[in-house]
Amino acid sequence: xxxxxxxxxxxxxxxxxxxxxxxxxxxxxxxxxxxxxxxxxxxxxxxxxxxxxxxxxxxxxxxxxxxxxxxxxxxxxxxxxxxxxxxxxxxxxxxxxxxxxxxxxxxxxxxxxxxxxxxxxxxxxxxxxxxxxxxxxxxxxxxxxxxxxxxxxxxxxxxxxxxxxxxxxxxxxxxxxxxxxxxxxxxxxxxxxxxxxxxxxxxxxxxxxxxxxxxxxxxxxxxxxxxxxxxxxxxxxxxxxxxxxxxxxxxxxxxxxxxxxxxxxxxxxxxxxxxxxxxxxxxxxxxxxxxxxxx
Numbered sequence: 001x002x003x004x005x006x007x008x009x010x011x012x013x014x015x016x017x018x019x020x021x022x023x024x025x026x027x028x029x030x031x032x033x034x035x036x037x038x039x040x041x042x043x044x045x046x047x048x049x050x051x052x053x054x055x056x057x058x059x060x061x062x063x064x065x066x067x068x069x070x071x072x073x074x075x076x077x078x079x080x081x082x083x084x085x086x087x088x089x090x091x092x093x094x095x096x097x098x099x100x101x102x103x104x105x106x107x108x109x110x111x112x113x114x115x116x117x118x119x120x121x122x123x124x125x126x127x128x129x130x131x132x133x134x135x136x137x138x139x140x141x142x143x144x145x146x147x148x149x150x151x152x153x154x155x156x157x158x159x160x161x162x163x164x165x166x167x168x169x170x171x172x173x174x175x176x177x178x179x180x181x182x183x184x185x186x187x188x189x190x191x192x193x194x195x196x197x198x199x200x201x202x203x204x205x206x207x208x209x210x211x212x213x214x215x216x217x218x219x220x221x222x223x224x225x226x227x228x229x230x231x232x233x234x235x236x237x238x239x240x241x242x243x244x245x246x247x248x249x250x251x252x253x254x255x256x257x258x259x260x261x262x263x264x265x266x267x268x269x270x271x272x273x274x275x276x277x278x279x280x281x282x283x284x285x286x287x288x289x290x291x292x293x294x295x
Contacts, residue, residue, distance in 0.1 A: 003107055004032040004100060004161070005083045009073035010091035011038070014045035021052050023094035023205075029101035032087075033059045037077045040067025069179030069224075071172035078168050084111075085118075087161045092207060096124075099203035103161050110197055113142075117194035118162035120148075124202040132156035135200040144191035145184075148198055150240040159204035166190060178224035182217075185231040188238050221255065222294060228255035229266075236272045249275035253283035254290065 006024065010017065017036070024034060034056075038045050041064070049062045065076050074088065085107060089095065106119050123131035133155040136148060148154065170186045221228045228251060235248035249272060256266045267276050 002031050002033050002083050004085045004087055004103055005081045005164075006032055006034045006087050006089050006095075006100075007037070007074070007077055007081070008034065008089050008091050009037045009039055009070045009077070010041065010045060011067065011070075011073075012041045012043045012045070013091040014041065014043045014048040016092045017045070017048055017052070020089060020091060020094050021056075023097075023099075024058065025056065026097050027058075027095070027100045028098055029104060030058045031104065032100045033061065033083060035061045035077055035080060036063070037073040038062065038064040039070065039073040040065065067179070068174070069181065071181040071183065071227075072174055072179075074167075075171045075174065078164070078171070081164055084164055085161050086164050086167055087159075089204065090206075094205045094207075096203050096205065102201060102203050106197065106199065113197075115195055116142075116163065116197060117145075117166040117190045118160055118196050120145075120196050120198045121159040121161070121204065122200060122202045123157050123159045123204045123206045126205055126207050130156070130202070131206050132158050136198040139198075139200045141198045142195050143198070144195050144239075145187040146191040146238050146240050148196070150188075150235075150238075150244050153243075157206060158198075160187070160196075166194060173227065173230050175224065175226040175230075178227050180220035180224040181227040182221075182231045185227075185234045188231075188234045188240070191238060218290075219294070222258055222290065225255040225259035229259060229261070233270070236270060236275070245272065245275060246279065249279045250283050250286060252276070253280065254287045257284075257287045258291075 008020065036049055046064065049060065053060045061080065063080065065073065085103065087103060110116060122135060125131060136154065170190050172181055172186055232248040232252035232255065235244055236252060252270065253266065256263065267273060270276050
């Protein structure tokens with residue numbers, strides 16, 4: 001059995017999948033599976049995938065579900081995955097030619113470390129450079145996601161390969177009617193129990209589209225406020241630094257107001273009551289400002 005499943009959630013990106021498919025065809029190691037979850041597309045995604053299946057020299061699996069957002073597509077996919085590792089790769093991105101062999105090499109070296117939830121590599125831009133603000137201080141460094149990415153203030157995106165059993169242990173929370181959720185809610189929650197190995201190797205190339213989730217984060221957040229409240233709670237309950245917790249304290253109240261949750265109940269629920277009171281007025285001001293921009 002292969003070690004790696006490349007997992008691609010997609011929505012109306014049939015034609016864009018071709019670039020990712022070509023990068024998978026160009027891998028110097030074909031010991032992987034590609035699983036595509038179609039999150040309710042209305043374009044010709046299924047036909048595009050069928051064409052790829054006819055020419056691929058690696059297994060391709062395709063499943064379609066009702067539209068619910070990327071995080072629900074990921075949750076849905078886990079039931080079909082038997083490999084020990086999951087490499088989440090978006091439909092508009094691609095991999096370097098040695099990505100799979102690099103992941104396999106790292107897995108073989110560290111698979112006996114049972115306190116790991118996965119491995120983190122670098123994402124590159126199509127024209128060169130990193131998607132994250134920097135690499136990590138030491139190649140192969142072992143820390144939790146919060147210790148490395150949050151407390152070392154390494155922003156931007158990296159390329160994470162996760163242990164399948166950890167993603168099944170920490171599924172994304174789902175909220176009725178909400179189709180967006182920041183994925184790091186799960187990475188932060190996992191940090192309480194697991195660490196990661198971080199590497200200064202680019203294996204993933206990202207090209208953000210104007211209509212992509214990253215470029216429309218604020219708008220998507222406001223449409224999915226309950227998920228944003230849950231994400232803020234995860235940061236407030238983590239070992240993240242004070243800067244991250246202040247930001248989370250503001251978001252907790254701002255999105256709580258968008259979700260129309262009673263502020264007294266939010267105060268009673270949080271373990272960060274001091275931060276709640278300290279940033280009550282600033283959160284109210286920001287909520288009014290954000291709301292005026294979307295009306």
